[in-house]
Amino acid sequence: MTMNTAVALRHLAFEDLGTLDPLLREWGWQIQYRDVGVDTLEDLFDAPPGLLIVLGGPIGAFDDRLYPYLQSELALISERLLRRQPLLGICLGAQLMARALGGRISAMPEKEIGFAPVQLTRVGLASPLTALEDVPVLHWHGDRIQLPAAVSSLATTTPCPTQAFAVGHHALGLQFHIEADPEKLERWLIGHTLELSGAGIDLEQLRRDAAEHGHSLIRAARRLMTQWRDQWEQKQ
Structure with a gap:
């Protein structure tokens, strides 16, 4: 595995790197x-990639009994955190990172699905997340993270106090989605149809919000990723 290889762990075929794919290739x-x-x-332990990205999915971060392969994924995340190797977790990926750090994951009273901005904490205002100020991001989760005391939240929303966190400059966890491609939203709507119906989500409103905010999110995500990359490259 070469150091300029980025490996993405994918839990659903349509929840891929999305708009981050062309950015990474540009780099x-x-x-x-x-x-x-x-x-x-297994080979990712012995020949670690330069960057590991753990993507989202509908299973729970503690669902080992139902999905035993989560143990291997969790072990890989723990190994990268220990070795201080670049690691990005999105949604389920962030929850697995939090679990590896000793945090807790619990169900929310109601799912948080749709476009809305996050509020940056004092620590978040000194982080690459400043790229997201006043930019609606895509929320799509029903669980929330409780971080261990040693790790600070970088961003919040009213229903979810931990929307992002970092470990040093090398590991970043995002509860929300910066990678979702607004041009491919229908894949998400079809793939998550039962969840959306059960949560009472207005699909037409979600489509309108994606059309309105999707491209500003792409620009903000590029700024965030660039600032984060610059941080961990300087520390290597």
């Missing part, structure tokens, strides 16, 4: 996907 990264539960992760 010269080679991209590989591993479909969790199908592909092996």
Whole structure:
């Protein structure tokens, strides 16, 4: 595995790197996907990629009994945190990172789905998340993170106090989605149809919000990722 390889752990075929894919390729990264539960992760311990991205999915971060391969994924995340290797977790990926750090994950009274901005904490205002100020991001989760005392929240919303966190400059966890491509939203609407129906989500409003905010989110995500990359590259 070369150091300019970015490996994305994928839990659903349509929840991929989305708009982050062309950005990573612009930076010269080679991209590989591993479909969790199908592909092996063992070689990633001995030959770690330059960047690991753990994507979202509908299963719970503590659902080991139902999905035993989560143990391998959790072990890989823990290894990268220990070695201070670049790691990005999105949604479920962030929850697994929090679990590896000793945090807790619990169900929310209601799902948080739709476009809305996050509020940056004092620590968040000194982080790459400043790229997201006043920019609606895509929320799509029913669980929330309780971080261990040593880790600070970078961003919040009213229903979810921890929307983002960091470990040093090398690891970043985002409860929300910066990668979702507004041009491919229908894949999400079809794939999550039962969840959306059960949560009473207005699909037409979600479509309108994606059309209105999607491209500003793409620009903000590029700024966030660039600032974060610059931080951990300077520390290597």
